[in-house]
Amino acid sequence: MPSKRHLRRVALPVGLGAGVLLLAGCTPQELNGFLPGFMDENGNAYAEPATNHTDMVSSLWVNSWIVLLIVGVITWGLMGWAAIAYRRRKGQTGLPVQMRYNMPIEIFYTIIPLILVVGFFFFTARDQVTLETQTENPDVSITATGKQWSWDFEYHGTAADGSDDVWTMGVQAQPAANGDIDQAALPTLYLPVNKSVKIQLESRDVIHSFWIIDFLYKKDMYIGRDNYWSFTPTREGTYQGKCAELCGEYHSMMLFNVKVVSDAEYEDYLASLKDKGQTGPIGDEYDRLSNFPGTGAQSSEEKH
Numbered sequence: 001m002p003s004k005r006h007l008r009r010v011a012l013p014v015g016l017g018a019g020v021l022l023l024a025g026c027t028p029q030e031l032n033g034f035l036p037g038f039m040d041e042n043g044n045a046y047a048e049p050a051t052n053h054t055d056m057v058s059s060l061w062v063n064s065w066i067v068l069l070i071v072g073v074i075t076w077g078l079m080g081w082a083a084i085a086y087r088r089r090k091g092q093t094g095l096p097v098q099m100r101y102n103m104p105i106e107i108f109y110t111i112i113p114l115i116l117v118v119g120f121f122f123f124t125a126r127d128q129v130t131l132e133t134q135t136e137n138p139d140v141s142i143t144a145t146g147k148q149w150s151w152d153f154e155y156h157g158t159a160a161d162g163s164d165d166v167w168t169m170g171v172q173a174q175p176a177a178n179g180d181i182d183q184a185a186l187p188t189l190y191l192p193v194n195k196s197v198k199i200q201l202e203s204r205d206v207i208h209s210f211w212i213i214d215f216l217y218k219k220d221m222y223i224g225r226d227n228y229w230s231f232t233p234t235r236e237g238t239y240q241g242k243c244a245e246l247c248g249e250y251h252s253m254m255l256f257n258v259k260v261v262s263d264a265e266y267e268d269y270l271a272s273l274k275d276k277g278q279t280g281p282i283g284d285e286y287d288r289l290s291n292f293p294g295t296g297a298q299s300s301e302e303k304h
């Protein structure tokens with residue numbers, strides 16, 4: 001029978017080896033904490049992340065889980081051990097020996113949670129600063145407007161008055177009788193790959209939330225206060241977007257697609273909108289609430 005010492009010497013390398021094997025057998029999705037956007041439909045890892053931020057978000061998520069699981073396993077282990085080692089034995093009566101004012105233990109369970117909370121706060125705040133830093137001179141400037149229950153996208157040109165802007169205005173998804181949704185009919189936001197993008201987020205009525213699932217970020221759209229989201233899409237492809245703020249009856253039909261394409265395809269797309277005559281600014285004149293007296297908003301007649 002192997003000695004305890006021998007077992008201890010073997011346990012660590014075996015444990016590490018098993019850990020490595022376990023990780024090697026993991027899919028890219030599992031390695032990224034089951035976050036979407038890291039694995040294609042064949043189960044292979046994408047060569048490129050979806051945006052310049054997704055690897056950072058995944059690391060924060062996965063590392064937090066690793067730390068929490070280590071704490072969890074130690075805590076559950078100690079709880080189980082205490083329950084078994086100090087169980088009531090035959091013939092025992094009354095209360096067990098009561099322990100109080102144990103300084104080392106009290107310091108331990110004050111300091112450790114404090115380190116954890118401060119640590120989580122630090123890494124979260126650090127990454128949030130990166131996510132929330134807005135690009136001053138983005139390659140592409142877009143306004144996305146949420147409305148019950150769809151999206152308008154306005155691609156800004158260089159003219160200050162917006163005369164060379166192009167736009168699309170969406171309608172909510174119309175599911176067929178069997179529930180299928182025609183993806184091609186959904187509003188689609190085009191973005192050029194590897195270009196810095198700044199999206200201004202607005203609402204025409206209630207609060208919506210602009211969520212591109214694989215980009216691992218979402219942001220609310222309000223009336224009266226615009227939000228911004230700056231990032232660089234780094235992988236061509238089609239992505240799903242949806243509203244992430246319960247905004248009324250057809251909230252679940254408030255879907256859109258995002259197509260990250262080459263520079264040339266992007267320019268072609270903007271040109272196609274121009275050819276259709278979808279040019280100029282689309283501002284507040286389509287806001288549903290602007291028609292109500294007392295909102296201070298101009299009616300569309302006054303404005304044009």
Ligand SMILES: [Cu+2]
Pocket residue numbers: 146147149207208209243244245246247251254
């Ligand atoms: Cu919504």
